[in-house]
Each structure stands twice: as C-alpha cells, then as structure tokens.
Amino acid sequence: MTMDIAALRRDTPACAGVVHFNNAGAALPPAVVVDTVVDHLRREAAIGGYEAEAEAGERLEAVYGSVARLIGAAPDEIAQVESATRAWDMAFYSLRFGPGDRILTARAEYASNYIAFLQMARRTGAEIVPIPSDESGAVSLSELDRLLDERVKLIAVTHIPTSGGLINPAEEIGRRARSAGVPFLLDACQSVGQLPIDVEAIGCDMLSATGRKYLRGPRGTGFLYVRRALLERLEPPFLDLHAACWTAPDRYELRPDARRFESWESHVAGRLGLGAAVDYALRLGLPAIRDRVSALAERLRARLAELPGVAVRDLGKRRCGIVTFTREGEDATAVKARLGAQAIHVSVSTASGTLLDFEARGIPDLVRASVHYYNDESEIDRFVAALAAA
Structure with a gap:
C-alpha cells in the first residue's frame, strides 16, 4: 500500500x-496511542483502578489477539509483560541447564541477555558459545552447523542487534534449531513493528519484544511469545496468583497458557496503548x-x-x-x-x-x-x- x-x-x-x-530507542507514539493511555488513566481517576480495568475487559483481552496476529501466533501463546527484557528473562530462566550444556548466541548479542548467560553459566556450569560472524557481520550459518551437537540446549540470538543495521538470518537459524531439536529464543525487540514477523516461518520457540520501539507503543510494555508445544515444559522463574492457582496447602497449578509468565499487577493503560499501537501497525x-x-x-x-x-x-x-x-x-x-x-x-x-x-x-x-x-x-x-x- x-x-x-x-x-x-x-x-x-x-x-x-x-x-x-531515535526510534530504536523509543519511537514517537501516534495520537491514538497517547489518547488511549490518557483516557484510561482519566477513567481510573473517575471510577477507580479496578473498576476501570473491569470496564475495559474486552478491550484488554483483544490485545492478545492483536499481538498474535502481528507475529502469526495464537492468543494463548502470548504473555504481556513490562518490557522486552522481562519477557526474555522469563523465557530464559524457565529453561534448565547443567554442567557442560551449551548456549549458542551471536557475537553482537545485547548486554542484558549476555549477562543472563554469564549468571546462568556461573550457577550451573553451562557454557556460552558465541557463534562466529560471517563476512557480512551476521551469524555464520556454516559455523552454526559446525557447533550444533548434543551439548547445545539453547540457541538465543538477537534478530536486529542494537549497534548496527544488520538483520540476522532468523529463519535459517530456526530451520537448524528445529532440525536439531534445540529451543530457539529470538530477541525481536528491534524487529517487531519494523519487519513482518511470522513465528511459524522463523521457527522460533520463544520471542521477546517491546512496545516502545518500532511498534510506537508506550514505555513499560512488552510481550513474550512461547510456542504451545514448549509451554508445558516451562515453569517461570517466579509465580504469583495470576500465573498459578493455589489448589491445596501444599500444591499449586500453573496456568495452561502463556499468561503463566505474567504477573497479576500490570500497567493497564499501557496494555491498552500497546494494543492501539499494534492495531495501528497492522492497519498500515x-x-x-x-x-x-x-x-x-x-x-x-x-x-x-x-x-x-x-x-x-x-x-x-x-x-x-x-x-x-x-x-x-x-x-x-x-x-x-x-x-x-x-x-x-x-x-x-x-x-x-x-x-x-x-x-x-x-x-x-x-x-x-x-x-x-x-x-x-x-x-x-x-x-x-x-x-x-x-
């Protein structure tokens, strides 16, 4: 168009x-996003926070559908969280590693992610293996092929690194991850809202994104995608009464959908603003x-x-x-x-x-x-x- x-x-x-x-930092929001956030805050001031949330219930639920359409997922595979970093962390720290397990990542991986790798390596004895870059600076697929073996327990790559214009070959990485049976975590904080994203075509099992960058949404918003087939194997690193149900004095049950990665308290106006931003991008x-x-x-x-x-x-x-x-x-x-x-x-x-x-x-x-x-x-x-x- x-x-x-x-x-x-x-x-x-x-x-x-x-x-x-500075759109890779935080883009300028369109008027509909600003109005959506401010209008809900005014409604909270007029009738109360819980009451305003209940009144907006259908619109809040619709955000899951909008995000799912944006990336080619199902609504029950989407969790809304406060940032791409929190989304990424909730996915990463749900995985289990042991001594000698390998995490493959890109040489241009973002600091927040790499620090988490280092912490996990210190805790568990897992190894971090940066995949060498090809002549263009992107992840080398031939080197990825060489490194993929039974020791690899995760491939975690940033789709678009923060410090340059390159786009990593996510679909080619995804094909290799699926063939090897290795989970693939894609940091898409710079690509969602800028590029068409289809998690099925990419083949990622988990994807993290923010609202504030190319989606033009509010700060303090983000989302996590987790493939349904992997979801049942993951327990988030921390839980609350939204993520799980207390069923007996010594038992709890996790939610069956990706919302097990959410917390009960959230920025309701921001979530509505995120939905408005996603719908705006989808219309364009x-x-x-x-x-x-x-x-x-x-x-x-x-x-x-x-x-x-x-x-x-x-x-x-x-x-x-x-x-x-x-x-x-x-x-x-x-x-x-x-x-x-x-x-x-x-x-x-x-x-x-x-x-x-x-x-x-x-x-x-x-x-x-x-x-x-x-x-x-x-x-x-x-x-x-x-x-x-x-």
Missing part, C-alpha cells in the same frame, strides 16, 4: 518540533512499513557516505532502519549533544551494550540514527546538513 506520509506526520504531533531519529501493513523504513535508511546511509570524515559502520547483507556511523575528530556523545541542541534526536551505542562486537571491530562508540516510516526526506537533508556543520 502507499502511505500518506503527511497524514502520518500530522498524526504524530512531535514531528512538528523535532527530527526524531508491516510490508509497507518495512519498505518505507528500509528506503529511508538507505537514503540516509548514502547521504552520510558523501560527508568527509563520516564513516557508516553498518554491517549485514540485509539491513534495517538502524544507521550507525562515526565522525572523525568528534566522539559519538559530542555528536549527539550537538544535534540535540538543534532538536535532532539520535542515540549512542557503546561497548557496554554489545561488548564482543565492539571489541572485534575496535570501535569505542557509534552514533545511532534510527528512522521510522513517519520520518521524511527533508528531515534527512536537515540531519546531514547539521552533522556536516562543525
């Missing part, structure tokens, strides 16, 4: 005041979103490559809306501050986020400019002009 960019920008009031190239169509974001990112890369002293640092054969670069003689934090003073938003990626990747590449930091479909070509022109003006 053809997007009406002018209308989408009018539906995003902040576009009038800022150039927001994820293929159209992908094509628009990709075109803007490639235009930005081309313009940056023309600037003296600027080096685009993105890896991957397939690339996304995240554009990273360095500028000779100016560190990334200074670039961010200088652009921010002109109401141009970017972020900075450092080694603390993807340590193995940064050490291998010998880069101290990167400027990260992440575009979305509501950005336009004039903003790219303004961005490049501001960057060039030392």
